[in-house]
Amino acid sequence: MSRIRAAFFDPAGQKYGIPTYPWRLAPPHLLTRRQLTAEGLRPGGQGVQAQVLWRSKRHGAPGVRAAYLYDVRFALPKRTATPPQLEALAKANAARRTCPTCRRDAGYVLPRHLGTCLDCAETAGVAA
Numbered sequence: 001m002s003r004i005r006a007a008f009f010d011p012a013g014q015k016y017g018i019p020t021y022p023w024r025l026a027p028p029h030l031l032t033r034r035q036l037t038a039e040g041l042r043p044g045g046q047g048v049q050a051q052v053l054w055r056s057k058r059h060g061a062p063g064v065r066a067a068y069l070y071d072v073r074f075a076l077p078k079r080t081a082t083p084p085q086l087e088a089l090a091k092a093n094a095a096r097r098t099c100p101t102c103r104r105d106a107g108y109v110l111p112r113h114l115g116t117c118l119d120c121a122e123t124a125g126v127a128a
Helices: 003-007 033-038 083-097 118-127
Strands: 020-022 050-056 063-071
Touching: 033 063
Parallel strands: 020 050
Antiparallel strands: 050 063
16 A cells, blocks of 8 residues: 555544545445435435545645545435425426526526526627
């Protein structure tokens, strides 16, 4: 194991407070939220069980990055939305697509910085 990866290897949690693993070395029963979601599961009220740390040179977030892990053995199945919840979501999404100026469904979520559909924003920009 390289020196950098060894710096993040703390399965007992003495150095970082919770069990910590280097990139790709976490036990198979520990998954991120996205991995749980892909399997149709949710954390189910359990707290973070461990973390994965790695060094990043990304422009927006240089330094050490973390991914929190949950135990798949305590995870629960994802809840399914009720018909009234699905109806409310459909109305909310329709409102996000409806232009307040021309009152038509733009077919996409309106950009918040414009507040109108692209056609209305272009027309307003030409008139100004």
